[in-house]
Each structure stands twice: as C-alpha cells, then as structure tokens.
Amino acid sequence: MGVFWEAMSDLLAARSQMGVSLAFHIVFAAIGIAMPVLMVVAERRWQVTGDAIYLDLAKRWARGTAILFAVGAVSGTVLSFELGLLWPGFMRFAGSIIGMPFSLEGFAFFTEAIFLGVYLYGWDRVSPRVHRWAGIAVAASGAASGIFVVIANAWMNAPTGFELVNGQAVNVHPIAAMGNRAALSQTIHMTLAAYAATGFAVAGIHAFLLLQDPANAFHRRALQIALLVGAPAALLQPISGDLSARHVARDQPTKLAAAEALFVTQRGAPLTIGGWPDVAVGETRFAIKIPYALSLLAFHDPQAEVKGLDAVPRDLWPKVPAVHFSFDLMVGLGTYLALVALWAGWLGWRRADLAHNRWLMRALALATPMGFLAIEAGWMVTELGRQPWVIYGVMKTRDAVTPMPGLIVPFLTFTLLYCFLGVIVCWLLYRQILRSPAVPEWRRFFMPKGSG
Amino acid sequence: MTLADIVAGVVFVSLNAYALLAGADFGGGVWDLLASGPRKERQRELIADAIGPVWEANHVWLILAVVLLFTCFPPAFARLGTLLHIPLSLVLIGIVLRGSAFTFWRYGAHGDREQRHWGLVFAVASLITPLLLGTTAGAIAAGAVGDTGHAMGEGFYAVYVAPWLNPFTLSVGVFALVAFAFLAAVYLTLEAPDRELADDFRRRGLAAGVALFFVAALVLLLSRRYAPLVRDGLIFAAWAVPLHLLTAAAAVTALAALWYRRWRVARLAAAAQVSLILWGWALGQYPYVLPPDLTIAAAAAPAVTLRLVLGALALGAVVLLPSLFYLFRVFKRVERRA
Numbered sequence: 101m102g103v104f105w106e107a108m109s110d111l112l113a114a115r116s117q118m119g120v121s122l123a124f125h126i127v128f129a130a131i132g133i134a135m136p137v138l139m140v141v142a143e144r145r146w147q148v149t150g151d152a153i154y155l156d157l158a159k160r161w162a163r164g165t166a167i168l169f170a171v172g173a174v175s176g177t178v179l180s181f182e183l184g185l186l187w188p189g190f191m192r193f194a195g196s197i198i199g200m201p202f203s204l205e206g207f208a209f210f211t212e213a214i215f216l217g218v219y220l221y222g223w224d225r226v227s228p229r230v231h232r233w234a235g236i237a238v239a240a241s242g243a244a245s246g247i248f249v250v251i252a253n254a255w256m257n258a259p260t261g262f263e264l265v266n267g268q269a270v271n272v273h274p275i276a277a278m279g280n281r282a283a284l285s286q287t288i289h290m291t292l293a294a295y296a297a298t299g300f301a302v303a304g305i306h307a308f309l310l311l312q313d314p315a316n317a318f319h320r321r322a323l324q325i326a327l328l329v330g331a332p333a334a335l336l337q338p339i340s341g342d343l344s345a346r347h348v349a350r351d352q353p354t355k356l357a358a359a360e361a362l363f364v365t366q367r368g369a370p371l372t373i374g375g376w377p378d379v380a381v382g383e384t385r386f387a388i389k390i391p392y393a394l395s396l397l398a399f400h401d402p403q404a405e406v407k408g409l410d411a412v413p414r415d416l417w418p419k420v421p422a423v424h425f426s427f428d429l430m431v432g433l434g435t436y437l438a439l440v441a442l443w444a445g446w447l448g449w450r451r452a453d454l455a456h457n458r459w460l461m462r463a464l465a466l467a468t469p470m471g472f473l474a475i476e477a478g479w480m481v482t483e484l485g486r487q488p489w490v491i492y493g494v495m496k497t498r499d500a501v502t503p504m505p506g507l508i509v510p511f512l513t514f515t516l517l518y519c520f521l522g523v524i525v526c527w528l529l530y531r532q533i534l535r536s537p538a539v540p541e542w543r544r545f546f547m548p549k550g551s552g
Numbered sequence: 553m554t555l556a557d558i559v560a561g562v563v564f565v566s567l568n569a570y571a572l573l574a575g576a577d578f579g580g581g582v583w584d585l586l587a588s589g590p591r592k593e594r595q596r597e598l599i600a601d602a603i604g605p606v607w608e609a610n611h612v613w614l615i616l617a618v619v620l621l622f623t624c625f626p627p628a629f630a631r632l633g634t635l636l637h638i639p640l641s642l643v644l645i646g647i648v649l650r651g652s653a654f655t656f657w658r659y660g661a662h663g664d665r666e667q668r669h670w671g672l673v674f675a676v677a678s679l680i681t682p683l684l685l686g687t688t689a690g691a692i693a694a695g696a697v698g699d700t701g702h703a704m705g706e707g708f709y710a711v712y713v714a715p716w717l718n719p720f721t722l723s724v725g726v727f728a729l730v731a732f733a734f735l736a737a738v739y740l741t742l743e744a745p746d747r748e749l750a751d752d753f754r755r756r757g758l759a760a761g762v763a764l765f766f767v768a769a770l771v772l773l774l775s776r777r778y779a780p781l782v783r784d785g786l787i788f789a790a791w792a793v794p795l796h797l798l799t800a801a802a803a804v805t806a807l808a809a810l811w812y813r814r815w816r817v818a819r820l821a822a823a824a825q826v827s828l829i830l831w832g833w834a835l836g837q838y839p840y841v842l843p844p845d846l847t848i849a850a851a852a853a854p855a856v857t858l859r860l861v862l863g864a865l866a867l868g869a870v871v872l873l874p875s876l877f878y879l880f881r882v883f884k885r886v887e888r889r890a
Contacts, residue, residue, distance in 0.1 A: 163659055170655035173608050174648040180618050181644055184633025191622050192630040196853030199623020203861055206616045207868035213608040214875045218882060221605035225882055272854045504637050504712055517645060521652055528656060 111498050113507035114186040117514055119483070121179050124518040126479060127472055128172030132212070133246045133291065134298030134329060135165045136239035139219075141325050143232055153539060157322055159223070160536075161302075164529055166220050171525060173213065178514070186507070190490050190500035193269060197262050198255045200274035205248035211241035246294060247287045254282035257482065258351050259491045281351055285344040286482075292333045292340050293478065297471025299330015300437055304468030305533060307461040314455045317539045323455065323464075327448075330471070331441035337434055342397065349398035352492060353407035355485035358418045359427035360394055361387070362408045369394040369406035374428060377420045382410075384424075418487040426480035433474035440467055555859065556852035559624045560841060562865060563617050564834050570613035571830060572735065572823050575728075577607045579736025581650065581678020582729070583756060584671065591749055596671065599736075600658055602743050605883040607654065609876065611647075624858055625851040628841045635697050639688045639716045646681030649673055679729065686728025690721030693833055694779040695843035720771070720778030727767045731826050734760035738806065738822040742815040743884070754810055757818070761807045768829075781843050785836030795835070799828040 108116075139161045146154035180202070184191050215237040222231055255261075261277030262269040303326035306319040313319070348356045356362075361377035361384040362369055371394045375387025392402040399406070409417055440463050447454055454460055490497040501507075580599040587595045622629035633640065657670035691697055696715035737757035744750035775783040786792055802825035809818035839847045852858065 166659045167655045170608065170651050173611065174651040177611070177615055177647055178644045180615055180622075181633070181640055184622060184629045185637050185640060186633075188630035188634045191633070192626050195622045195626030195629060196624070196857040199619060199626070199853070199857065200860055200864070202619040203616075203623050203864055204868075206612065206619045207864070207872060209615065210609065210612045210868075210872055211875060213612050214872075214879045217605040217609055217879055222882060272856060274857050274860050502634050502637065504634060505708065510637075510641050513641070513645070517648060521648070524652075524656060528659075 108508050108511075110505055110507040111501050113511040114501045115497065117507065117511040118182060118186055120511070120515050120518060121175065121182055122479060122483075123476055124522065125172065125175040125179055126475055128168050128175060129246060129249075130294035130472070130475060131165070131168045131298050131301075132172045133239075133242040133294040135161065135168065135302075136216075136219075136235055136242055137295070137329050138298070138302060138325055139165065140232065140235040140239055141328065142321075143235060145321075145325070147228060147232065151321075153317055153321055153537075156537060157318065157325075160532070161322075162220055164532055166216075167525060167528060169216060171521060173209075175518070176209070185510075186502055187490065187500045188502050190495065193495060193500075194255075194491060197269055197272050197274060197277045198252050201248040201251040201255075201278055205245045205252075208241045208245035208248060212238055212245060215241070243291060243294075246291060250287045250290045251278050251280075251283045253482070254286040255280045256491050257286070257355075257486060258282035258347075259494050264494065282347055285340070285347045289337070289340045289344050289478070290475075292337045293471070293475050295333035296330050296337055296434075296437055297475050299326050299328075299333060300440075300464070300467045300471045301469065302326035303330055304464050304466070307464035308468070309533070309536060310455045311458065311461045311465065313538075314461075316536075318537050320455050327441075327444055327454075330437075331444055334434070334437040334441040334471075335445070338438055341431070341434065345398055346400070349406065352486070354409065354412050354416065354418065355423070355481070356398065357407060357409045357411070358420045358423040358485050359481055360406075361420060361424040362394065362406060363410060365405065365408040365411050367395065367405045368392045368403050369398075369408075371397065372424075375424075377424050379417070379420050416488060418485050423481055423485045426477040426484065430474045430477035430481060433470045433477070437467060437470055437474070440464060554849065554852075555855055555862070556624070556848050557839075559620065559852070559858050559861060560848045562862075563620045563624070564830070566613050566617040566620065568827050568830050570610070570617060571728075571732070571826060573610035574607070574613060575682065575732040575826070576735040576739050577603045577610055578650070578678045578682045579732035579734070580740070581654075581675045582682075582733045583736055583740070583753070585675035585679060586756075589752065591752055594749055595752060598740060598744055598749060600654075602740060603654065604658060606879060607651070609879060611651065620861065624853050624861055625841055625848070626853060628846055628851040631697060631699075631842060631846065632692075635712065635715055636688055636691060638712060639684050639691070643681055643684045643688065646677045646684060650677035650681055653677060682729045682732045683725040686725035687716055687721045689728065689833070690724030690779075691716035692842060693724065693775075693782045693837060694718075694720055695781050695837075695840075696721075697842045698844050699846070718778060720774040723767065723771045723774050727764070727771050730760055730764045730767050731829070734764050735822055735826060738810065738815075738818050741810070741813075742819055750813070750815070754813065757810045757822075758807060761803070761810065761822075765803070781840075782833065782836035785838075786832055789835065791835060795828060795832050799825060799832065802828060 139158050142154050142158035142161065145151065146158060215234040218226060218234040219231065219238055222234065226234070255277050258280040259277075260280045261273040261275070263271045303323055306322040306326065310316060310319045310323060345356070348359075360369075361372050361375065363377075363382040363384070368391065370389040370391045372384050373388040373390070375384045377384045395404040395406055396402045398404065409420065440460075443463070444454060444460060447457060447460065486492055488496050488498065490500045580603050584596050584599050587593075587599075589595075618629075621632075653670045653673035657667050657674055694715075734757060737753045737760055740753040741750045741757060744753060772783070772786075775786075786796075802821045806818050806821035806825055809815075809821055837843045839849065841848045841851050
C-alpha cells in the first residue's frame, strides 16, 4: 500500500478523481437527456392509441429514470464542486470567462428537476396534457443543460473570448467564449451520442428479452420506441464525427495526431487503425493503414498535409497509446451501432417483423453497453488528447491542481463510493427489468403464423 | 451598492432558498431517523411524500449558488475549494448518499424490507450533511478561510483541518442541523393529513425551536473567541438591534403559532426566523466574501461577466419562478382539514 501511495502523484490522483467522476456522471447525464424523450413518446402513443401497454411502458421507464436521474443530479453536484476542490487554479483563471454556460446550465437543470418532479409524481395530479408537456420540458431542458456543459468543455479545447496579459485574462468576453470554434461540433456530437447510447441500451435490453419471448407486446413496443430514438442518432453520428474530426485537425492538431498515432507530419497521411504506437521509436507497429484516408477525412483532400506529433515538443505530447486506442474504440463502436441502425431501418422499411429476426435481436442485445462505452472512449480522446493542457495552449493541468497534498485519499474515497453506487443501480434496474410484464392477451397477434 | 454587491446578494438569496427548502428536506431525514411512537411508519411516509417531488428542485439552489460563486467570484471559490477541501468533500459524500439512498428507497422496489436499509442511509446522511455544511459556513464566518493560513511551511493540519474543526464551527454545524430539523417539523405540521400526525410534528417543532435558542446562545458565546469580526458586526452595527428584534419576534411567533396550532403562521415565522439569522451572518461579514481579507469587490469577476450573469438571472427567473410556483402549487397545496 505504501508503495502505491507514493507511486501516485497528487496531480495524477486529482486527474483520476476528475476522470472517475466524469466517467460516472456522463452515463447518468446521457440517460437524463434521452430517457425523457422515450417516456414522452410512449406516453403520447398511449394518448393517441389508447393502448394501455404504452402507459405501462412510460410508467416503468419513468420509474427507472427516477433512480438514474437522482444519481445523475448528485454526481453532477460533485463535479461542480470538484472544479474548485481539485482545480482551483483553473477556476481562478477561467471562472469569469467560462462560468456563463455553467450559470445557464444551472437554470436548465432547475427546469429539468422541477418538471421531472411534476412528471414522476404528477400522474394523478395534473391533466394528461400538462403531464405530457412536463415530460417535453424535461427532455428539452435536459438537452439544453448537456449542451451548456459541453460548451464549457469545448472552450477548454478552443479557448477564446479573452486576452492573455502577464498570465492574467483581460478583456473578457463570456459570449465570445461560448461561441468558441469547438462548441458547435462538440455539442452536436455529444447530444447525438446521448440519444444513440440510451436508445441502443434500452433497445438492447428489450431485444435480449425478446429473444426469449418474441411475441411479448410490452417489449416489442419498447424496442420500437427505443430504436426510433437511437437509430437515427446513430446514423447521424458519423456525419457529426466528421465535423468534429475536421475541427480537431484544424484547431487541435496534436490531439488528432495522438488519436491517429501519426508521429510524422506528412501529406497524403494514412488512416491508422489499431496497432501499437511505440512512442520511444516514433512509429505505430502492427496497424492497418489505409493510404491517404486520414488526409481525406481530416481535410477532405487526399493530398492535404496532416500535422504529426513531431510538430510539437515531446513534453507537449499526450499519452499517445491511450488516446489512439480510445479513438479506435469509439469509432469502432459507433460504426457498429450505425450499421445495426441501418440494418434495423432497412428491415423496418420493408415492414419485416423485427422481433422475430433473431440475428438482429442478438446484434441489438450485444449493442446494449456499446453506446456508453463509445461515450466514455470519446471523452477519453478529448480529455487525454488535450493533455498536458487543461486550457489548450494557455494553462497546463499541473498548474491548475490544488496545492493540497494526499489527494489519493479523496480519489479512492469517491471511486469506492461510485463503484458502490454503480453496483446498486445495476442491481435495482436488473430487479426492475425482471418484473417486466408478460401481457399474454397480446401474444397471438405477434406469433408467426401456424406456431400459436 | 455595486454590481458585485448585487450578485453577491443573489448568491446569498440562493443559499437562503437552499436553507429554507433543501434544509427542510434534510430536516425531514432527521425526523425519519427519529421517527417514534405509534405513528412511526406514518411519520416516515409523510416525510417521504413531502420530500419526493421537490427535493431535486430544492437541491438545485445549491448548484446555482456554486456556479454563481465560481463565475462571479472565482478567487473566493478557488480558495474555498482549497482550504475547505475536506469538509466540502464530506458534504458531497453526504449529498450523494442522501439523494441516491432516497430514490433507492422510494423507487427501487415495492415495499421490500431490505429497502428500509436505504431509508436508514438516507436518514443518517440527512443528519451528517447539514452538520458539515454548517461547519463549513462556521469556518467562513470565523474568518478562518483567509490568505494567512495559506503560507508555505505550515503543517497539513494547520492549513487544511484547523480552519473548520474547532468548537465554534462545530456549534454552527449543530445550529444548522437543529434549524433544518425545526423547519422540517414546522412544514410537516401543515402537510400532515390529520390532527394526530400534525401534533407529532408540533411537539418535534416545539422541541427543536427551543433547542435552536440554546444552540444559538452557544454559537454566540463561542463567537467571542473564534469569530470576533462577524460577532462585532452582529452586536455593534447600526442594523444589529432591529435585526435581533425582528429575529426574536419571528422566533416567538413561530413557537406561539405552533403552540396554538396556527400551522400557516408558524411556517411563515419559522422561515422568516431562519432567513433573518442567515442575513445577519451575511451583513455581519459584509463587505467580505471570505473574511478577514477577501472583499466582494476584490473577488469580483470583470463587470462584463457580472452584467451578463445578472441578465441571465433575470431571464432565467422568468422561466424559473413560475415553474417553481407551479411545482409547489401542484404538490404542496394543502386541503384545509376539518
């Protein structure tokens, strides 16, 4: 233990604590953005069709969302404090520049919490119309609060809206800071990711249950709604990824170089998939390389010059293997989701019975965690890829960290707390899924002819 | 009255709202822990029903205060995060456990016995969090979060522990706890569906109200040694006497109204009492955001940020206040009992 104690510097402990806190919170935040949409769609279908299964679905989803939202709200609170607990240097410098989107996020989150209360507890207290609008308000403010927070993060990647004089920020323009060059691509990418990941996670769970009981009307309807939200987002995500990549290539070349394990600046740069980036030697071994593809993707020109890691001194390199693997993982998982979305869309367009297509159900069940893994990997790319900077080109992470020693203690404490909560949440959701209704009265409609 | 003063005022309004609303939610947890008598389970149900729909919205007042603080007074936030790292981290653990345990308990399953464990975690976290929050506030009021303690070469204890761990800060912690429990009991008398349950919380409210008086006396006594700056403000300033008279009037009214079962009057007076105490603290340390050296003016962000935030606050309030009003009207409207 003593060795471990000393092996971890305070900076590493602070970064790890922030990383764990973000990785934990982002799952609940994404669910908080997308789940209200699923609930609202289910409720609306109930109001239009009068089919009580949709109402049951909306209520059961709401029950799960209540737990996830609460954990998201409290873990988000931890993050807002951790900005000061771990990174006082960052906050002292950046608070007045980039606090604005956080303030707006505060209001959006307020609206979200208020109408979630109305939604969850108001089934018998407000009219169906008001109830539906409360759900819509939750969905809209959830998306808005996510967007505001991502804008603040985008500023760390593309800082603007101030001038640097003797290490101090002057001529501060909070609105210009919010309009930074990374804001648009990052907010689109994250918002789509939230819908894709949540939609596919829900679809995956119900697909898994449909494998055992393809005629279950409850799960069939759930799958339909989840795919309705998740599949379009997963299909749009590669386009948004392209937008992000082009921004990163232009404004954060070192991050792109690390993500692509591109050590040498070159024209007609190849796309590097997998492999082992050997930082000491400066080459990536055992990788699949597609000629000209990186130049083509980053600048839409096969001969374009792509900056390699050699463009900056070694001490400004991020951890190349971690960024590269995370990037490949994100792209791989995203591609899988987009392909499954395409498959499901094709079958749906041909009016096939999705639930009886066992291979599609297997593919969906396999996809359950993939969207969230992709989100985690994507954040690893953007955060690790920015290192050693906390504000790109302006402030190093090590200059932002708190002077308090012994940071391994809070790191381990919060890690244990979150592991504990994560296990409990999974267990509670598992128990709830076990209680899914069988709805036998609908079975005969959904069995293949001759089997009933 | 500068722009920065106005924003500081808004931060404090936000904290005030947090104390009155989320504070009562914590207080509810305390009464859950102390539930007793023949109506034990009904008390717990009442508390959970009262907290359920509103606790997340109530909690956001704290987040609002924090984001306003770090946007408009970044050096103050940075210093708080550094020197009060330990108690603030403990507050966060309390907040996380309280909120999660409450939903695990209420939403996790239907009437399981094991769910009651979560009820217990919720109750204990509700007890500990206000204690630590109060301790943090005590450290600020004591002027212990100053630049002086920051000097290099001092030991870990002197810099990161001593400012918040002494008899005064702990007494403020107990004060916050008792005040929150008092608010909760008073609010619950109004929300109880029948006379017996209301009387359960009437007794609790009266006890907490009297206890609050004694804890306040203890805080004042200890402030002589530990928080002279705020204490002097509270005793010698021009506004001190009227403020104390008002606070005393609110306290007496709250207790008398509880005694005579005027629940609505009691709620108003109790809320006024706690708010007046909070504003006494704020006025006592004005113009410092972190006494003894960091003033509101010195900590303030550039004027452009303050103006934009005030604009956003005005716009946000247009959405927020009607929404909040609606939330409380839906869930807190009490039918008059026969």
